[in-house]
Amino acid sequence: MTKLRLSFALSGVVFFVVLAIAPLKDFFREWKWYQYEYNGLITELPRRVKPAEIGIKQLWVRGLDRIDRCGTCHLGLSEPALQQARQPFRAHPRIDHDFEEFGCTVCHEGQGAATTYKGSVGNVEYWDKPMYPTKFMEASCGKCHKEKEVLRAPILTFGRELIEESNCAACHRTEGFEKQWTPSLDGIGSKVNRSWLVNWLKNPKAYFAKTRMPNFFLTDDEVNILADFLMTLKTFPRDATLDRLPAVLTSGTEPQREKLAELGATRLSEARCISCHPINGRGGTVATELGKVASKVNAAWLYSYMKNPKRLQPGVEMPRYRFNETELAAVVASIQSEFVDYEMEERPPHTPDPSYFEKGRALFKKYNCSGCHELGGMTKAEEMGPDLTSIGAKKLYEIDFGKSSIEQALPSYLFTKVKSPRVFSPTMKMPSYEFTDEEAQAITVALLGSTEEEIPAQFKVQPKPRSTYAPQGEFGKLVDDLACFGCHTMFGRGRLVATDLTLEASQAQRKWIEKYFKIPYSLRPILPERMPNLFVSDAEIKVMVNYMEKVFIADSVEREVRVDQDSMAKGKILYYEKYGCQACHQINLKGGYVGPALDKAGSRLKPGWIFHWLKDPQAFKPETIEPKNNLTDEEAEALTVFLMSLK
Amino acid sequence: MRTPASCHNVEYHLMTHVLAIVAFVMLLMSCKEKEATPQQADETVDTLQTSVKVDEAAESRLLSYEQRQGRHLYLKYCSVCHGEEGKGDGFNAFNLDPKPRDFTDVAYMNALSDVRVAETMSQGGRGVNRSPLMPSWGGRMSKKEIAYVVDYIRSISVKAE
Numbered sequence: 001m002t003k004l005r006l007s008f009a010l011s012g013v014v015f016f017v018v019l020a021i022a023p024l025k026d027f028f029r030e031w032k033w034y035q036y037e038y039n040g041l042i043t044e045l046p047r048r049v050k051p052a053e054i055g056i057k058q059l060w061v062r063g064l065d066r067i068d069r070c071g072t073c074h075l076g077l078s079e080p081a082l083q084q085a086r087q088p089f090r091a092h093p094r095i096d097h098d099f100e101e102f103g104c105t106v107c108h109e110g111q112g113a114a115t116t117y118k119g120s121v122g123n124v125e126y127w128d129k130p131m132y133p134t135k136f137m138e139a140s141c142g143k144c145h146k147e148k149e150v151l152r153a154p155i156l157t158f159g160r161e162l163i164e165e166s167n168c169a170a171c172h173r174t175e176g177f178e179k180q181w182t183p184s185l186d187g188i189g190s191k192v193n194r195s196w197l198v199n200w201l202k203n204p205k206a207y208f209a210k211t212r213m214p215n216f217f218l219t220d221d222e223v224n225i226l227a228d229f230l231m232t233l234k235t236f237p238r239d240a241t242l243d244r245l246p247a248v249l250t251s252g253t254e255p256q257r258e259k260l261a262e263l264g265a266t267r268l269s270e271a272r273c274i275s276c277h278p279i280n281g282r283g284g285t286v287a288t289e290l291g292k293v294a295s296k297v298n299a300a301w302l303y304s305y306m307k308n309p310k311r312l313q314p315g316v317e318m319p320r321y322r323f324n325e326t327e328l329a330a331v332v333a334s335i336q337s338e339f340v341d342y343e344m345e346e347r348p349p350h351t352p353d354p355s356y357f358e359k360g361r362a363l364f365k366k367y368n369c370s371g372c373h374e375l376g377g378m379t380k381a382e383e384m385g386p387d388l389t390s391i392g393a394k395k396l397y398e399i400d401f402g403k404s405s406i407e408q409a410l411p412s413y414l415f416t417k418v419k420s421p422r423v424f425s426p427t428m429k430m431p432s433y434e435f436t437d438e439e440a441q442a443i444t445v446a447l448l449g450s451t452e453e454e455i456p457a458q459f460k461v462q463p464k465p466r467s468t469y470a471p472q473g474e475f476g477k478l479v480d481d482l483a484c485f486g487c488h489t490m491f492g493r494g495r496l497v498a499t500d501l502t503l504e505a506s507q508a509q510r511k512w513i514e515k516y517f518k519i520p521y522s523l524r525p526i527l528p529e530r531m532p533n534l535f536v537s538d539a540e541i542k543v544m545v546n547y548m549e550k551v552f553i554a555d556s557v558e559r560e561v562r563v564d565q566d567s568m569a570k571g572k573i574l575y576y577e578k579y580g581c582q583a584c585h586q587i588n589l590k591g592g593y594v595g596p597a598l599d600k601a602g603s604r605l606k607p608g609w610i611f612h613w614l615k616d617p618q619a620f621k622p623e624t625i626e627p628k629n630n631l632t633d634e635e636a637e638a639l640t641v642f643l644m645s646l647k
Numbered sequence: 648m649r650t651p652a653s654c655h656n657v658e659y660h661l662m663t664h665v666l667a668i669v670a671f672v673m674l675l676m677s678c679k680e681k682e683a684t685p686q687q688a689d690e691t692v693d694t695l696q697t698s699v700k701v702d703e704a705a706e707s708r709l710l711s712y713e714q715r716q717g718r719h720l721y722l723k724y725c726s727v728c729h730g731e732e733g734k735g736d737g738f739n740a741f742n743l744d745p746k747p748r749d750f751t752d753v754a755y756m757n758a759l760s761d762v763r764v765a766e767t768m769s770q771g772g773r774g775v776n777r778s779p780l781m782p783s784w785g786g787r788m789s790k791k792e793i794a795y796v797v798d799y800i801r802s803i804s805v806k807a808e
Contacts, residue, residue: 094713134709135709577779578773579773579782582780583728583739583781584727584739584782592739593739594727594739618787627771627784627786627787628786
């Protein structure tokens with residue numbers, strides 16, 4: 001009997017202990033300590049803050065299908081008094097989204113339902129989306145924000161720009177990126193020097209540091225075969241042929257050519273090639289390097305190209321300068337005498353591989369050169385690389401890290417891949433773009449945001465539809481010939497290197513526009529890009545200005561202003577004393593030069609434009625930094641009168 | 648909760664016995680829960696120097712979200728006069744008299760409250776009895792954006808200290 005009692009007593013104790021484990025375990029939960037700590041912390045604050053109730057705090061975001069318990073420990077998220085507090089109690093930065101409405105893991109990733117630190121960060125088995133490190137945070141913006149420029153996500157925006165510029169869409173299926181224009185290779189054999197081509201294929205950046213052409217790490221054999229293959233391509237697109245060089249260039253005497261080169265140098269500087277082309281690394285960035293171009297292309301090609309760029313290279317954004325025959329010869333002579341690469345490595349003549357043509361073609365296919373470059377007779381290998389439309393949703397088990405020892409996570413994989421594309425396996429074909437860490441980070445952010453996640457429409461921001469504006473007729477031909485879209489935007493199409501022309505005729509006076517074509521001067525001295533002198537004829541100017549006056553105009557920007565001495569004096573006071581406009585604008589060489597100089601504003605601008613611009617500058621040009629001063633009509637009118645008096 | 652002293656019924660004891668054993672086994676099982684192990688990489692083949700592990704010290708030196716937003720806006724609107732580093736030496740500064748404020752002037756900046764700095768930005772110099780050469784940005788930037796820029800300007804002063 002005592003034995004039985006003893007065993008009862010013992011098992012009773014065991015039972016008690018076992019029963020006690022559950023409440024004890026519950027008592028010692030990790031998150032509870034944070035909550036006690038928080039309640040202690042807030043008593044030290046100068047301002048009274050509501051203490052936390054002990055318990056799990058859960059946020060259910062129905063729209064985005066997330067359940068997040070992050071608020072269990074992150075107790076001070078919406079408490080401004082805790083902006084400087086230690087984590088996990090710090091207040092959330094002031095963002096444009098209400099995180100009560102969006103939840104946490106939609107942006108931060110990690111495991112929302114977890115109640116331990118380790119679990120919620122998500123670096124645990126069977127969890128594919130650990131929290132993003134801060135430097136890749138903006139990736140999440142990209143899930144919903146598909147617009148071109150995401151206001152609060154500059155890194156994401158930069159990454160998308162890089163993806164577009166680098167022409168990733170040539171080999172990969174991407175989310176909304178379009179293939180960029182690249183030169184056609186038809187006729188390359190009649191254009192370039194073989195030594196140059198060999199050097200270029202070996203390392204494009206050695207010739208032009210900012211080229212978009214990546215390095216394919218070709219072996220010497222591959223380079224030779226590919227160069228031999230490309231040099232056989234002698235016919236230009238649409239059977240265009242090279243013009244014959246003028247006699248003075250081929251058989252002229254030395255002094256003759258020198259004199260010609262002098263004229264050419266003047267024309268070249270007037271044409272402001274440097275606005276778009278870098279010359280030995282200095283100058284514009286939108287076109288190719290010119291500093292060594294005479295060692296790259298032959299004179300006949302240069303002459304014919306300058307005469308009409310689009311004939312040899314359809315689609316190129318190079319304007320056709322209106323040079324006459326002598327000027328063309330002069331420009332070519334000048335380029336030939338000045339833009340020479342004296343250090344270029346000459347490749348000795350060699351015996352081509354007997355089957356170089358077939359082998360070259362195969363290499364051309366292997367590296368998907370036709371992804372970027374057009375070449376008659378070659379079909380484009382569509383989408384050679386992996387599909388990138390949902391790369392941000394890639395699961396860890398789908399990634400081959402090879403032998404590298406990087407952190408096993410998607411962001412580090414993408415970052416490394418972008419930086420050194422062939423690092424995970426020697427058989428990979430992706431070329432190297434030599435991105436900097438900053439660029440690779442931005443591209444990684446943009447790629448991570450490409451998830452194709454199903455998100456309810458009300459959360460998504462779609463990109464603006466592409467502008468379909470295409471001017472027709474005489475004006476349309478001129479716009480194409482002069483490559484206006486290369487710098488200017490019209491009705492949402494084109495680049496913003498130079499001013500948006502959509503309302504040009506509402507903004508500027510006819511006489512001024514006409515004169516500007518003749519002698520383009522820079523209104524903003526700080527801009528590196530200058531309007532080139534295209535040497536257009538009076539008749540062409542008339543066509544363009546007539547079109548502008550019918551199309552680039554809006555009635556809503558018209559306004560008559562009454563000119564009287566009173567309002568002029570008042571405007572002057574407003575200009576100098578109230579709004580301090582001279583901080584950024586010059587009149588008579590006095591004032592800043594952030595904005596355009598306003599001397600002769602009265603002979604350049606229209607009063608209606610000045611008035612409406614002053615009222616709301618960003619309504620016309622969203623990117624301008626002109627402050628919006630909320631002027632009254634009376635003030636805007638007085639300023640308009642004052643500015644119009646500057647003739 | 649029952650204690651052994653309150654139990655006299657034998658059947659009850661047997662039941663608790665069984666329950667206790669079951670509970671104990673369950674407890675043991677719960678202890679066996681496998682600790683998650685992230686995939687370990689082979690450290691010996693790291694010849695690539697491509698690790699992008701999060702450097703926590705570096706992360707904490709980064710600007711906060713607000714400061715980064717502020718910096719973006721600052722570079723667009725303010726740096727032309729106040730300079731990229733905030734020293735009041737932007738390219739347009741030499742055209743101005745009085746000169747733009749030097750944000751690295753810690754003593755001066757510390758004497759200003761956030762409210763005052765925000766007010767100067769939103770209403771311009773004229774709004775706070777200073778030079779009208781400082782434009783008012785209240786029409787261009789929202790209150791939140793101005794607060795971002797104030798945060799960033801503060802980080803310049805802190806760095807200078």
